[in-house]
Amino acid sequence: MTAELATPRLLPRRLGLNRPKLEVHEGDLARADLILSHATHCDPQSNAALLGDKRLLFSASGRSFLSYAPKGRTWLAFGAPVGQAEEAISLAKRFVAMAQKRGAKPAFYGVGPSFEPIAAALDLQKVKTGERAILDLTTFSLDGKQRQVIRTHRNRHIKNQFSVRIEGPGAVRANLSRLQTISDQWLVHQAGGEKGFGLGRFDVHYVDRLPLATVRAEDGHIVAFACLWPTADKSRIGIDLMRYGEDAPNGVMDYLFAELFLWAKAQNYQAFDLNTSPLAGVEPCSSSPFVTNLAKLMYEHGEKLYNFQGVRRFKNKFHPEWEDVYLAAPKGVSHFVALARATLLINRPL
Template identity: 85%
Template sequence: MTAELATSRLLPRRFGLHKPRLHVHEGDLARADAILLRATYCDPQANAALVGDKRLLFSASGRSFITYAAKGRTWLALGAPVGQAEEALALAQRFISLAHKRRAKPAFYGVGPAFDPIAEALNLTRVKTGERAILDLTHFSLEGKQRQVIRTHRNRHIKNQFSVRIEGPGAVRANLARLQQISDQWLSHQVGGEKGFGLGRFDVHYIDRLPLATVRAADGHIVAFACLWPTADKSRLGVDLMRYGSDAPNGVMDYLFAELFLWAKAQGFQAFDLNTSPLAGVEPCSSSPVVTNLAKLMFEHGEKLYNFQGVRRFKNKFHPEWEDVYLAAPKGVSHFVALARATLLINRPM
């Protein structure tokens, strides 16, 4: 496995490819990218700001940002502020104030425990909307009964001369045609097609900004890939697009993840973020019975919209810890409306 993450993550090279309609100027995406490179307050999900389908609100210093989307009168921030820890609270307050000034309803979608002090300081109410799978890498190994399945898949792929290559941003364009083919093949078997908002999509102008992991046969033929979401402080490494082609061998994603876990640990990352399982673990509660009952119902019966239970099962095989994820909003903002609009943004990319 090779590692080439030193490549600059700033604006990708231009090859005259058609650019999608963005909600932010490309220069602002470059600013956000630079902030991500030195952020002290950040989680892997923040890399989704680089998709370009959301707006950006920068702090006065220009060292932090909030990424958000407007749906109806709802302003949905994706996660917590990103950048410098000492600016997070003031930027969250500014976002809320600006939304109120525009007569919009602000909310923070997909926030975890690290957001709790901000939520308490701003008197935000929280409703659980899912769980995030976190694998502790500090003592991780492939030994033991728990890891037998992925260890078996890894050993078989190595025996069959497959390898994983990890390259820095800018690696996508050299293999664009093949990666696009894999993505199309994978999407043809998925529920609902490409997603948005908190998830990336196959867009060269987005994925070329990220580190890329590919699984290759002995002759260099790519059979699977994943885009990586690093954090500057190496607290966590996340993953976004994970796709394999029709000619990929059985167990290829288990092999890819085994190699990613080992590589991330060797690079000094403390944990691997397998991203959120939406609506997982949500139980009815008295503080917001409508929202939590709807969430539970969608998780159990909403397979035509999103493969909720399949995503949970896949991540569970790696035996992660599950971290609660919330929707947080000021009093007077309907969690039901905010969650419904977040669902629309995710499943109907703009």
């Protein structure tokens, strides 16, 4: 396995290719990218700001930002503010005040336990919307019975001369045609198509800003790839796009993940974030709030658009710990409406 992950991150050159309409100026994306490269105590999901499909609200100092998207009369921030910890609460308050001044309903989607101080300071009400799979790399090993299947896939791929290469931002340019082909082949089998808002899509300008992991056959032919979401303080590293081509061998993603876990541990990352399983762990019962029952209904009917159960099963095979993820909003804001509009934003490419 080769690793060429550049630190600090490299800002990409313009590729001159078509891209979805941006909600933010290219220069502000570069500012956000620079903040991400130095931020501490931020979630890997903060890298989704680089999609360009959300607006960016910067702090007065310019050292922090918050990404959000309007949908109807709801303004949805994705995650917590990024940058300086001492600016997080004031930036979140500013976002809420700005939305309310314009007659909109503010909410924060995809926030985890680290958001609690902000929720408390703003008196926000939280509703669980899913769970995030976290693998502790400080104790991770491929040894033991529970890692046997993954270990078997890894050993077989190594025996067949496959390898994983991890390169810094900008690696997409050298392999654009092949990566686009793999992405197109993968999307043929995905009923929901490309996503957005909090989930990445194969937009070259976005992917080119991120570290890229590729699985290669003996002759260098790429059969699968994944885009990584690093954090500057190495508290966590996450994964976004994961795609494989029609010629990829069985078990290729197990092999890729095994190599990523080992590489990330060697790079001194503390945990690997396998990203969120939407609506996982949201169970209805007679005493559940109205929103919880409706969230479960959305889970059941959204299965065709987003393979919730399959995603959950795939992540479970790595035996992660599951961390609750919430939607937080001020009193008087309908959590269900906010959740429904977040779902529309995620599936906006449809």
